[in-house]
Amino acid sequence: xxxxxxxxxxxxxxxxxxxxxxxxxxxxxxxxxxxxxxxxxxxxxxxxxxxxxxxxxxxxxxxxxxxxxxxxxxxxxxxxxxxxxxxxxxxxxxxxxxxxxxxxxxxxxxxxxxxxxxxxxxxxxxxxxxxxxxxxxxxxxxxxxxxxxxxxxxxxxxxxxxxxxxxxxxxxxxxxxxxxxxxxxxxxxxxxxxxxxxxxxxxxxxxxxxxxxxxxxxxxxxxxx
Amino acid sequence: xxxxxxxxxxxxxxxxxxxxxxxxxxxxxxxxxxxxxxxxxxxxxxxxxxxxxxxxxxxxxxxxxxxxxxxxxxxxxxxxxxxxxxxxxxxxxxxxxxxxxxxxxxxxxxxxxxxxxxxxxxxxxxxxxxxxxxxxxxxxxxxxxxxxxxxxxxxxxxxxxxxxxxxxxxxxxxxxxxxxxxxxxxxxxxxxxxxxxxxxxxxxxxxxxxxxxxxxxxxxxxxxx
Amino acid sequence: xxxxxxxxxxxxxxxxxxxxxxxxxxxxxxxxxxxxxxxxxxxxxxxxxxxxxxxxxxxxxxxxxxxxxxxxxxxxxxxxxxxxxxxxxxxxxxxxxxxxxxxxxxxxxxxxxxxxxxxxxxxxxxxxxxxxxxxxxxxxxxxxxxxxxxxxxxxxxxxxxxxxxxxxxxxxxxxxxxxxxxxxxxxxxxxxxxxxxxxxxxxxxxxxxxxxxxxxxxxxxxxxx
Amino acid sequence: xxxxxxxxxxxxxxxxxxxxxxxxxxxxxxxxxxxxxxxxxxxxxxxxxxxxxxxxxxxxxxxxxxxxxxxxxxxxxxxxxxxxxxxxxxxxxxxxxxxxxxxxxxxxxxxxxxxxxxxxxxxxxxxxxxxxxxxxxxxxxxxxxxxxxxxxxxxxxxxxxxxxxxxxxxxxxxxxxxxxxxxxxxxxxxxxxxxxxxxxxxxxxxxxxxxxxxxxxxxxxxxxx
DNA sequence: TATGAATGAGGCTTCATTCAT
DNA sequence: AATGAATGAAGCCTCATTCAT
Numbered sequence: 001x002x003x004x005x006x007x008x009x010x011x012x013x014x015x016x017x018x019x020x021x022x023x024x025x026x027x028x029x030x031x032x033x034x035x036x037x038x039x040x041x042x043x044x045x046x047x048x049x050x051x052x053x054x055x056x057x058x059x060x061x062x063x064x065x066x067x068x069x070x071x072x073x074x075x076x077x078x079x080x081x082x083x084x085x086x087x088x089x090x091x092x093x094x095x096x097x098x099x100x101x102x103x104x105x106x107x108x109x110x111x112x113x114x115x116x117x118x119x120x121x122x123x124x125x126x127x128x129x130x131x132x133x134x135x136x137x138x139x140x141x142x143x144x145x146x147x148x149x150x151x152x153x154x155x156x157x158x159x160x161x162x163x164x165x166x167x168x169x170x171x172x173x174x175x176x177x178x179x180x181x182x183x184x185x186x187x188x189x190x191x192x193x194x195x196x197x198x199x200x201x202x203x204x205x206x207x208x209x210x211x212x213x214x215x216x217x218x219x220x221x222x223x224x225x
Numbered sequence: 226x227x228x229x230x231x232x233x234x235x236x237x238x239x240x241x242x243x244x245x246x247x248x249x250x251x252x253x254x255x256x257x258x259x260x261x262x263x264x265x266x267x268x269x270x271x272x273x274x275x276x277x278x279x280x281x282x283x284x285x286x287x288x289x290x291x292x293x294x295x296x297x298x299x300x301x302x303x304x305x306x307x308x309x310x311x312x313x314x315x316x317x318x319x320x321x322x323x324x325x326x327x328x329x330x331x332x333x334x335x336x337x338x339x340x341x342x343x344x345x346x347x348x349x350x351x352x353x354x355x356x357x358x359x360x361x362x363x364x365x366x367x368x369x370x371x372x373x374x375x376x377x378x379x380x381x382x383x384x385x386x387x388x389x390x391x392x393x394x395x396x397x398x399x400x401x402x403x404x405x406x407x408x409x410x411x412x413x414x415x416x417x418x419x420x421x422x423x424x425x426x427x428x429x430x431x432x433x434x435x436x437x438x439x440x441x442x443x444x445x446x447x448x449x450x
Numbered sequence: 451x452x453x454x455x456x457x458x459x460x461x462x463x464x465x466x467x468x469x470x471x472x473x474x475x476x477x478x479x480x481x482x483x484x485x486x487x488x489x490x491x492x493x494x495x496x497x498x499x500x501x502x503x504x505x506x507x508x509x510x511x512x513x514x515x516x517x518x519x520x521x522x523x524x525x526x527x528x529x530x531x532x533x534x535x536x537x538x539x540x541x542x543x544x545x546x547x548x549x550x551x552x553x554x555x556x557x558x559x560x561x562x563x564x565x566x567x568x569x570x571x572x573x574x575x576x577x578x579x580x581x582x583x584x585x586x587x588x589x590x591x592x593x594x595x596x597x598x599x600x601x602x603x604x605x606x607x608x609x610x611x612x613x614x615x616x617x618x619x620x621x622x623x624x625x626x627x628x629x630x631x632x633x634x635x636x637x638x639x640x641x642x643x644x645x646x647x648x649x650x651x652x653x654x655x656x657x658x659x660x661x662x663x664x665x666x667x668x669x670x671x672x673x674x675x
Numbered sequence: 676x677x678x679x680x681x682x683x684x685x686x687x688x689x690x691x692x693x694x695x696x697x698x699x700x701x702x703x704x705x706x707x708x709x710x711x712x713x714x715x716x717x718x719x720x721x722x723x724x725x726x727x728x729x730x731x732x733x734x735x736x737x738x739x740x741x742x743x744x745x746x747x748x749x750x751x752x753x754x755x756x757x758x759x760x761x762x763x764x765x766x767x768x769x770x771x772x773x774x775x776x777x778x779x780x781x782x783x784x785x786x787x788x789x790x791x792x793x794x795x796x797x798x799x800x801x802x803x804x805x806x807x808x809x810x811x812x813x814x815x816x817x818x819x820x821x822x823x824x825x826x827x828x829x830x831x832x833x834x835x836x837x838x839x840x841x842x843x844x845x846x847x848x849x850x851x852x853x854x855x856x857x858x859x860x861x862x863x864x865x866x867x868x869x870x871x872x873x874x875x876x877x878x879x880x881x882x883x884x885x886x887x888x889x890x891x892x893x894x895x896x897x898x899x900x
Numbered sequence: 901t902a903t904g905a906a907t908g909a910g911g912c913t914t915c916a917t918t919c920a921t
Numbered sequence: 922a923a924t925g926a927a928t929g930a931a932g933c934c935t936c937a938t939t940c941a942t
Contacts, residue, residue: 020919020920020921020925020926020927021926022925022926022927025926025927040268041266041267041268041269041352042266042269043265043266043268043269044266044267044268044269044352046910046911046912047911047912047913048910048911048912056927056928057927057928057929058912058913058928058929059913059914059927059928059929060926060927060928062912062913062914063926063927063928067912067913068911068912068913120352122411122414123348123351123352123410124352125413125414126348126410126411126412126413126414127266127269127345127348127349127352129413130413130414130416130417133413133414133417133418134417139418140417140418143418143419146419147419167435170419170420170422170423171423171431171432171435173419174407174415174419174423174432175404175435175436175439177407177411177415178403178404178406178407178408178411179400179403179404179407181403181407181411182399182402182403182404182406182407183403185348185351185410186347186351186402186403186406187351188350188351188354188355188358189347189350189351189355189358190399190402191355192355192358192359192365193358193364193365193368194368194371194372194395194398194399195395197395198395198396198399206396207396207399210392210396210400210443211400213443214400214439214442214443217439217442217443217445218435218438218439218442218443220442247901250901271935271936271937272936272937272938273935273936273937281902281903282902282903282904283903283904283937283938284901284902284903284904284939285901285902285903287937287938287939288901288902292937292938293937293938472922475922475923490718491716491717491718491719491802492716492719493715493716493718493719494716494717494718494719494802496914496915496916497915497916497917498914498915498916506923506924507923507924507925508916508917508924508925509918509922509923509924509925510922510923510924512916512917512918513922513923517916517917518916518917570802572861572864573798573801573802573860574802575863575864576798576860576861576862576863576864577716577719577795577798577799577802579863580863580864580866580867583863583864583867583868584867589868590867590868593868593869596869597869617885620869620870620872620873621873621881621882621885623869624857624865624869624873624882625854625885625886625889627857627861627865628853628854628856628857628858628861629850629853629854629857631853631857631861632849632852632853632854632856632857633853635798635801635860636797636801636852636853636856637801638800638801638804638805638808639797639800639801639805639808640849640852641805642805642808642809642815643808643814643815643818644818644821644822644845644848644849645845647845648845648846648849656846657846657849660842660846660850660893661850663893664850664889664892664893667889667892667893668885668888668889668892668893670892695904695905695906695940695941695942696905697904697905697906700905700906721931721932721933722932722933722934723931723932723933731906731907732906732907732908733907733933733934734906734907734908734934734935735905735906735907737933737934737935738905738906738907742933742934743933743934902942903941903942904940904941904942905939905940905941905942906938906939906940906941907937907938907939907940908936908937908938909935909936909937910934910935910936911933911934911935911936912932912933912934912935913931913932913933913934914930914931914932914933915929915930915931915932916928916929916930916931917927917928917929918926918927918928919925919926919927919928920924920925920926920927921923921924921925921926
């Protein structure tokens with residue numbers, strides 16, 4: 001996503017040579033392609049357009065990614081990685097279960113909201129029946145932590161008598177995802193059909209709190225005061 | 226547009242029954258186009274492919290719908306109309322607020338689940354920033370009833386002391402939609418990342434009930450036993 | 451998807467044994483290129499493909515052979531040299547003219563049959579109007595012995611009253627070549643049009659003998675018994 | 676091959692409308708493509724080049740032939756058909772076996788010589804392992820008459836005691852083909868290696884007679900005087 | 901109302917080759 | 922002697938759309 005800086009190869013030495021910078025070229029292509037794909041979809045995007053916005057040539061796209069599909073695949077992987085990396089900022093271990101859950105929900109809501117490109121990419125991937133995700137070994141591994149994070153909070157809450165038993169952590173995650181995702185994915189149609197009040201700054205703040213409430217109520221053993 | 230009178234409906238000559246049947250041709254094109262668009266997206270669909278699966282020719286698509294965008298527009302409108310028509314089956318007036326709400330949620334969940342083509346079309350329209358919906362006078366009018374239906378239930382529940390005050394009907398609708406929509410729209414990626422258990426028959430039954438619970442808990446003044 | 455040619459992933463690992471062996475590298479390239487050119491033709495072959503099957507890199511092909519044409523030229527020369535070298539095995543000096551001629555024909559037939567790559571290369575060169583042969587000083591010199599060998603046999607036969615006068619040695623060679631060459635060059639189309647019986651082991655044995663008979667009859671002063 | 680005249684649809688009425696002339700367009704493309712393919716091979720030919728020499732556009736090539744391979748396939752079929760049609764001129768029924776055979780050989784020799792494009796196409800098809808011939812139902816049927824024609828002559832000759840028994844008609848055909856084909860296919864390389872005397876007008880006349888002699892001697896029960 | 905023929909613009913991809921190290 | 926990165930030109934093919942009948 002952010003790839004304008006120096007190549008992250010780690011060596012530390014290769015100061016801007018601006019030619020012969022494979023990692024830089026690769027990530028520059030990926031950044032541009034992400035924007036284009038998320039904006040126009042897979043078949044709606046033009047390799048020429050992507051190339052033009054790149055600091056290299058069309059040829060390099062094929063050099064590094066083989067073809068359009070290969071590029072999309074890598075863009076998708078990179079996007080998932082970036083987003084999951086972002087989630088690492090969250091540290092909920094020391095919070096009380098209810099607070100932790102609220103934090104998690106609100107964070108997810110905001111995180112999705114701040115990454116509409118990623119959301120759109122996932123929409124597109126779903127339109128394509130998850131074909132590109134299926135081929136990616138990489139991505140699957142990235143996502144298991146999401147569930148365990150919730151599981152930890154949920155178990156703690158159950159032990160403390162705050163949460164009711166019998167709910168699958170994956171179902172909680174599903175619900176958080178659904179609400180946070182839909183908020184971005186369907187904004188356009190929803191606001192046209194039912195007005196845009198939910199999507200201005202104030203509306204989003206309310207919605208975020210409401211969603212957190214909703215999830216907390218969903219798992220709680222009693223009504224919060 | 227009304228050219229039904231002349232057609233030799235009835236028995237006897239199976240001579241090109243569908244010829245000279247403008248309305249039939251139109252709706253046949255729309256049906257095929259819906260499938261194609263929902264399967265491959267707008268730019269991913271091919272006019273040639275659509276025409277080939279039609280019982281008429283490519284030229285007729287242009288004759289009736291002008292161009293690809295025009296066709297997509299009509300397909301979208303038709304899809305919304307069809308779906309909203311389906312919702313008319315619902316009769317919740319005589320039910321107690323909680324039951325009515327549960328019915329509504331579960332119905333919406335199932336209804337979306339049974340209309341994946343429509344869901345995909347809406348995803349696609351969102352990818353296109355709602356451009357086609359924006360142009361359609363027709364659709365906006367279709368959707369106001371969804372809110373009033375909820376409003377009716379909610380107000381009844383509030384009056385009865387069952388639901389808490391201060392929740393916007395549109396926000397309730399939003400939440401029901403989000404959960405029902407996401408269940409279809411993101412099935413592919415979600416099941417690949419977190420397993421498919423939520424999506425088999427049993428999983429879906431649980432999910433449906435859970436979602437209804439979740440919404441009811443969200444609006445309730447106390448936690449249901 | 452998997453882009454064999456271009457991918458920059460290949461580290462180029464294999465530690466050094468063959469390094470610093472110019473002659474080995476050259477002949478390795480030539481061997482691979484022969485296979486490729488004879489299989490796909492000149493424009494049908496890919497430098498990338500050739501390089502990939504080589505134990506060295508694409509750059510070396512250009513280093514040693516200049517360009518694709520230069521490589522083809524050298525491959526052609528090498529192939530002619532190899533084949534003419536093979537013919538040196540033949541020692542017909544001590545045989546009676548008829549036996550010598552039979553030997554020569556049958557040897558040529560088998561020799562061509564065992565070198566289909568060479569035959570295909572010559573076909574390809576003919577498709578290219580002999581342009582590469584024309585540029586090669588080397589090759590022309592290699593081929594004069596073929597004629598003199600026949601001339602020797604033929605003259606001996608004429609002197610012995612076995613062969614009739616007035617036939618050009620080059621015409622005899624032409625006929626032997628034609629039959630031996632066509633047997634390999636047109637196998638595919640001929641067998642598809644007229645069946646493959648002539649090309650199995652037994653068919654080829656018969657054909658070889660038949661061709662020898664034919665040539666002998668052609669030059670004989672009387673009918674062989 | 677020759678397709679400059681009006682379309683051979685047979686109606687007789689459609690005088691040059693020069694647009695909307697599918698058969699004319701098709702055959703024009705085929706004629707140009709034959710020239711190009713036979714000159715440069717399959718991968719050596721350029722669709723753009725073919726289109727440019729056509730009276731229509733590149734697009735029509737794809738419209739009628741699908742892709743480059745499809746075009747080559749049809750060109751090959753057309754070429755075989757044309758050549759086999761040309762052979763129908765031959766009427767050997769009333770000739771004595773030896774004369775008939777000589778006629779056949781000399782005709783074949785000349786016919787191949789006058790159709791170098793066809794010969795080159797067959798060379799190219801052989802380079803491609805007969806892949807395109809294999810896919811063609813059409814061609815196989817065209818070629819059976821070649822064998823029966825020889826069979827008829829041969830049987831008559833055997834009955835008359837002029838030809839020896841035990842030779843397969845297909846083997847005779849094979850030999851005639853080989854000599855006539857090689858004369859065109861390998862002219863370039865052969866003349867460079869062994870001089871061009873066999874290929875000027877006089878040389879070809881001699882060669883034609885010599886080949887006929889050779890075939891006749893091959894099948895004869897005694898040596899002709 | 902209907903259809904097969906035709907099309908220009910532009911899409912994706914591949915090629916042989918050179919550069920910088 | 923050897924290599925991975927880079928490239929411009931050109932290749933094949935597809936698209937939505939219009940024409941002529």
